[in-house]
Amino acid sequence: MRPMKVAITGLTACSGCQLTLLNCEDELPELLGLCELVYFPLAESGNVLDAQFDAAIVEGAVSTPKDLELLFSLRNAARVLVAYGTCALFGGVAAMNNTISCRRDLLQTVFGDAVQLPESFAPAPLANYVSVDAAVTGCPPEKQEIMELVAALAAGTLPPARCYPVCTE
Numbered sequence: 001m002r003p004m005k006v007a008i009t010g011l012t013a014c015s016g017c018q019l020t021l022l023n024c025e026d027e028l029p030e031l032l033g034l035c036e037l038v039y040f041p042l043a044e045s046g047n048v049l050d051a052q053f054d055a056a057i058v059e060g061a062v063s064t065p066k067d068l069e070l071l072f073s074l075r076n077a078a079r080v081l082v083a084y085g086t087c088a089l090f091g092g093v094a095a096m097n098n099t100i101s102c103r104r105d106l107l108q109t110v111f112g113d114a115v116q117l118p119e120s121f122a123p124a125p126l127a128n129y130v131s132v133d134a135a136v137t138g139c140p141p142e143k144q145e146i147m148e149l150v151a152a153l154a155a156g157t158l159p160p161a162r163c164y165p166v167c168t169e
């Protein structure tokens with residue numbers, strides 16, 4: 001059986017979910033036997049997103065046009081798209097100030113008047129823009145859930161649905 005082709009990447013997020021995956025040192029050799037990582041910019045430079053693949057594991061919320069462009073590319077290229085972690089599933093940390101009316105003031109406080117404000121919009125979960133096939137909750141997800149995700153994808157199925165968000169904004 002050929003290893004499944006997988007892309008792993010992040011949108012607006014802290015990269016903690018991707019790092020948790022990289023921290024599975026003991027399990028990584030087995031995981032790498034099941035997967036061919038075709039795109040994983042956090043771990044390997046030079047990857048180009050120009051192929052079809054079996055699964056895209058996506059961390060983070062959509063908060064910029066660039067995020068949205070990447071998400072559409074991943075959705076178009078992947079048979080299965082996984083919302084990976086609380087930010088991808090619910091908006092998470094990036095969406096916590098969505099309800100604050102002075103969002104622009106907050107950006108100016110952080111970046112200052114002289115800085116061109118980034119083009120952005122209210123951070124939102126992946127499912128607000130594309131269909132999502134599976135979700136892994138957690139901030140970040142537990143190692144066990146990552147193993148279950150990879151095992152399920154390698155077997156051609158989806159991981160068991162669970163939902164116990166830590167932060168759901």
Ligand code: SF4
Nearest residue numbers: 013016085086087139
């Ligand atoms: Fe970071 Fe938590 Fe968001 Fe993962 S879910 S990217 S660990 S803030």
